[in-house]
Amino acid sequence: MTVPRLVTEIPGPRSRRLHDERTSAVPGGFGVTLPVFVARATASTLEDVDGNELIDLASGIAVTSVGAANPRVAERVSAQVSRVTHTCFMVTEYEGYVRVAQWLNANTPGTHDKRTGLFTTGAEAVENAVKIARAHTGRAGVLVVDEAYHGRSLLTLGMTAKEHPYKTSFGPFPGDIVRLPNANPLRGRPVDEVLAEIERIVGEHGAESFAALVVEPIQGEGGFVVPSPGFLPGLREITERHGILLVIDEIQSGLGRTGRLFASEHEGVVADLLLTAKALGGGLPLSAVTGRTEIMDAVHPGGLGGTYAGNPVACEAALAVFEVLDDPDLLPRVGRIERAVRGHLEPLVDEVPSVAEVRGRGAMMAIEFADPGTLAPRADLAQRVSAACHAAGVLTLTCGTHGNVIRLLPPLVIDEAILDTGLRLLVDAVRTVTATLTQREDAA
Incomplete structure (x- = not known):
C-alpha cells in the first residue's frame, strides 16, 4: 500500500x-x-x-x-492493566518502578553511583530536579539558557524563554531565575565569548547563590539548536568550579533520539542530574530524574513523590521501550x-x-x-x-x-x-x- x-x-x-x-x-x-x-x-x-x-x-x-x-508496549501494558492499574508507589510498592530506575541508573552517562526518581510529566521532572538541587546545595538560584523550553507549570514557564503562547498572561513567575546567553552557531557569537559572558553573569549575581544550571543538550521548542562545540563542556567546567549542579534536560533529546542513548554523550558531558520524559513511557505519561546518589538522597523522606508518579502501567511501557532501545x-x-x-x-x-x-x-x-x-x-x-x-x-x-x-x-x-x-x-x-x-x- x-x-x-x-x-x-x-x-x-x-x-x-x-x-x-x-x-x-x-x-x-x-x-x-x-x-x-x-x-x-x-x-x-x-x-x-x-x-x-x-x-x-x-x-x-x-x-x-x-x-x-508498538506491539511490545501494547503487550506489556495489556498484561499490567489486567493485573493492577494503579497503586501509589509511596503507599505500596511494585517491581516495575524499581526495574525502570535500575535501567536508567545503568544506562545514563557516567559510572558514578546513581538513584532515579519517577514522576509523570517533563515539567514535573524539571521542578523536582530544582527541588533536589536546592536541598543538596542549600541555594535557591536557577540558571537557564536563552531560547530554552522546560515546561508549562509556573516554575518551568519562568525558566522557558519563549513568551507567546507559553507565558502570555500567566505571570508573575517565580523568581531566582537568571537567563544566560546561548551558543547558537547560526546567530550567536564564538563559544569562548559566550562562556566568558556566562562567567561574568554568574559572578555578578553571586555564584554562591545558584543551586543549578539547567540546559537542553539540543534545544527543542527553541528551534532544535545544536550548541556550538565546546559549549556544554564549558558549562560543565563553570558549574564544577562554582559548586553549581549541572542539570541536563534530555526530555526531548534523550532515549535514542539523536543516535546516542542521550544527546549529551555527543559532547562527552556527564550531568549531576539528568531528566527524561516523552519517549520514556512509549506514549504513557512518565518522567524521571536520575542523578548522583549523594545529591538524590539529599531530600528528606516524603519530600518527593506524587499520586501518579511512576504509575505501574507507564513503568511497563517504559520497560518495553528499553527492550527496543537495547536492540543493537x-x-x-x-x-x-x-x-x-x-x-x-x-x-x-x-x-x-x-x-x-x-x-x-x-x-x-x-x-x-x-x-x-x-x-x-x-x-x-x-x-x-x-x-x-x-x-x-x-x-x-x-x-x-x-x-x-x-x-x-x-x-x-x-x-x-x-x-x-x-x-x-x-x-x-x-x-x-x-x-x-x-x-x-x-x-x-
Whole structure:
C-alpha cells in the first residue's frame, strides 16, 4: 500500500465534525497543529477517522519514538492493566518502578553511583530536579539558557524563554531565575565569548547563590539548536568550579533520539542530574530524574513523590521501550534517518535563499527559514510549508522562538521508504511555497 493515502481532503468530514464537538467541550487554550482525529497507527503512519493515512514525522512531539502502536508496549501494558492499574508507589510498592530506575541508573552517562526518581510529566521532572538541587546545595538560584523550553507549570514557564503562547498572561513567575546567553552557531557569537559572558553573569549575581544550571543538550521548542562545540563542556567546567549542579534536560533529546542513548554523550558531558520524559513511557505519561546518589538522597523522606508518579502501567511501557532501545540495530538505524534527512534537505540551503540552515542530530532534525543576509525569521514560510505538508499527508511540526523552524521527529522505527516519501513531499512543499511567495513579493 502506498502512503500517504488520502481518501478525503485534510481534515476530512468526520474529523471536522469531531473538531466542532471539541470546540464545544474543550477550552480554546488547547491549541492543535492539525485538526484530524486519529483512529489507529503503525510504526510509520497515523490513520484518521476518515481513512486517510498520514506519514508521521512528529512522534507526538518525540513521545512515540518506538512507534505509536508498538506491539511490545501494547503487550506489556495489556498484561499490567489486567493485573493492577494503579497503586501509589509511596503507599505500596511494585517491581516495575524499581526495574525502570535500575535501567536508567545503568544506562545514563557516567559510572558514578546513581538513584532515579519517577514522576509523570517533563515539567514535573524539571521542578523536582530544582527541588533536589536546592536541598543538596542549600541555594535557591536557577540558571537557564536563552531560547530554552522546560515546561508549562509556573516554575518551568519562568525558566522557558519563549513568551507567546507559553507565558502570555500567566505571570508573575517565580523568581531566582537568571537567563544566560546561548551558543547558537547560526546567530550567536564564538563559544569562548559566550562562556566568558556566562562567567561574568554568574559572578555578578553571586555564584554562591545558584543551586543549578539547567540546559537542553539540543534545544527543542527553541528551534532544535545544536550548541556550538565546546559549549556544554564549558558549562560543565563553570558549574564544577562554582559548586553549581549541572542539570541536563534530555526530555526531548534523550532515549535514542539523536543516535546516542542521550544527546549529551555527543559532547562527552556527564550531568549531576539528568531528566527524561516523552519517549520514556512509549506514549504513557512518565518522567524521571536520575542523578548522583549523594545529591538524590539529599531530600528528606516524603519530600518527593506524587499520586501518579511512576504509575505501574507507564513503568511497563517504559520497560518495553528499553527492550527496543537495547536492540543493537536501533541506533545505527537512527544514523540512517539523519543521513536521509540531510540528503534531501541540505541541497535546499544552496537552492532556496530563505532556507537558512538544516541542522540537528539523528532523528531530531530541523530546517530554519529566514531572509538571506539579515537572517530575519520567516515564520510565514515555516507555517505555509508545514500546512502544505499536512495537505499532502505528511505530519510536521513548527518550532523556534520565532516560529520559523520546521522540526522533524520521525519514529526511530520508521520504515525507510516511507521516510523517503515524506522527505520528498517536504522538499516539494519548500520549493513550491518559497517560489510562490517570491513571485508575489517580486510582483508587489
